[in-house]
Amino acid sequence: xxxxxxxxxxxxxxxxxxxxxxxxxxxxxxxxxxxxxxxxxxxxxxxxxxxxxxxxxxxxxxxxxxxxxxxxxxxxxxxxxxxxxxxxxxxxxxxxxxxxxxxxxxxxxxxxxxxxxxxxxxxxxxxxxxxxxxxxxxxxxxxxxxxxxxxxxxxxxxxxxxxxxxxxxxxxxxxxxxxxxxxxxxxxxxxxxxxxxxxxxxxxxxxxxxxxxxxxxxxxxxxxxxxxxxxxxxxxxxxxxxxxxxxxxxxxxxxxxxxxxxxxxxxxxxxxxxxxxxxxxxxxxxxxxxxxxxxxxxxxx
Numbered sequence: 022x023x024x025x026x027x028x029x030x031x032x033x034x035x036x037x038x039x040x041x042x043x044x045x046x047x048x049x050x051x052x053x054x055x056x057x058x059x060x061x062x063x064x065x066x067x068x069x070x071x072x073x074x075x076x077x078x079x080x081x082x083x084x085x086x087x088x089x090x091x092x093x094x095x096x097x098x099x100x101x102x103x104x105x106x107x108x109x110x111x112x113x114x115x116x117x118x119x120x121x122x123x124x125x126x127x128x129x130x131x132x133x134x135x136x137x138x139x140x141x142x143x144x145x146x147x148x149x150x151x152x153x154x155x156x157x158x159x160x161x162x163x164x165x166x167x168x169x170x171x172x173x174x175x176x177x178x179x180x181x182x183x184x185x186x187x188x189x190x191x192x193x194x195x196x197x198x199x200x201x202x203x204x205x206x207x208x209x210x211x212x213x214x215x216x217x218x219x220x221x222x223x224x225x226x227x228x229x230x231x232x233x234x235x236x237x238x239x240x241x242x243x244x245x246x247x248x249x250x251x252x253x254x255x256x257x258x259x260x261x262x263x264x265x266x267x268x269x270x271x272x273x274x275x276x277x278x279x280x281x282x283x284x285x286x287x288x289x290x291x292x293x294x295x296x297x298x299x300x301x302x303x304x305x306x307x308x309x310x311x312x313x314x315x316x317x318x319x320x321x322x
Contacts, residue, residue: 027104027113027165028080034087034117035100038186042094045192046126060090061121066160068153084117085161091121098133098185099161103178110170112144116185118153119161127155132191133166135173138182145188146172190256190292195219198293218250219294225254230289232318235296237268239311243303245277249318250296253289261287264320266299271315276308277301278321 065085067073073081088099101115114135120126128150135144146168153164166185197216204212218235225231231252238246247268253259261283268277279301289295 027115028077028084028101028163030080030083032080032084032102032115034084035102036182036184037089037097037099038184039091039095039097039119040187040189040192042096042120042122042126044187044189045096045128045131046122059093061093061095061159062090063088063117063119063121063159063161064157066157066162068162068164070154081163084163088117088119088161091119093121093123095119095121096187097121098187100183100185101163103135103183105178106167110173112168112173114166114168114185115163116166117161117163118150118156120156121159123158125155125157127151128153132188134186134188135168135179136184136186137179143175143179143183144168144173188256193292195222195225195252195254196293198290198295200287200295200297203296215296222250222252222294225252227254227256229254230259232266232320234268234316234318237313237316239306239308239313243306243308245301245306246298247277247301247316247318248296248298250294251287251289252294253291256291258291259289261289264299265322267319267321268301269317269319271312272310274307274310276311276313276316277306279305 065081084101091097097119099117099119101117104113104115105111106113112135130147130149132145132147134142137143146166148166153162156162197219199207199212199215222233229252231254233250233252235248235250237248240246245268251261263280263282265280266278267275270276281299287295287297
């Protein structure tokens with residue numbers, strides 16, 4: 022296979038990026054405490070379709086011997102080198118995918134990142150790990166992860182100290198982000214109900230921020246209390262200082278409109294949904310014919 026030409030005698034193993042396997046797979050946990058502290062030396066493993074020439078086996082063995090031991094039940098990506106494609110600008114990223122699990126595993130789609138020595142993102146792309154085949158227990162499989170040009174956000178190759186890593190935010194899935202005041206006021210059962218609702222909401226785009234109605238109530242003093250899910254699909258936190266908001270009822274009529282100054286600033290963590298209640302005073306609410314059987318919240322310009 023032509024890919025062997027990319028692995029050279031002068032290659033060296035670089036930074037390692039290891040995670041707890043629970044982030045990706047369900048495994049049996051039989052290890053004792055003493056066993057959990059042991060070092061696992063991963064053995065070289067080739068894809069079953071590979072017919073590796075003898076000379077190339079020496080290269081792989083040399084690289085594998087440089088790999089640091091793992092702790093039990095870890096998954097790791099060990100960087101080797103990046104070969105840019107001179108034709109299309111993509112990056113062929115050479116690495117070992119390693120497992121210290123005591124059983125074989127096969128994975129699916131996973132987003133990987135290329136990070137520089139200061140952990141700044143240089144590239145991100147989803148890979149189908151089924152292509153790597155079944156990974157034996159306590160093994161290290163050499164692989165080339167090709168990051169297309171569109172997935173690369175820098176014009177320069179990274180300096181020493183770069184790494185290839187799993188995107189932990191995408192692995193954990195979208196989560197409920199409860200403010201401390203809500204955590205104190207809401208019983209555990211109610212918190213769990215909110216978390217269950219969040220799981221049922223449509224998936225967000227990577228750069229999408231969405232406002233979804235949760236509960237609206239018209240009080241005796243004609244004020245309107247609207248609890249809203251603020252959903253952040255970004256991989257960075259968003260800070261809300263001022264929020265112009267309107268409520269549209271089941272008739273399609275704007276029944277409340279106001280601008281809220283959030284002090285302290287409301288922070289919504291990456292890839293999370295935060296519930297928050299906005300109170301529209303009576304002078305900002307149109308109660309005539311109001312129908313809150315269905316309603317939506319909209320951010321106005």
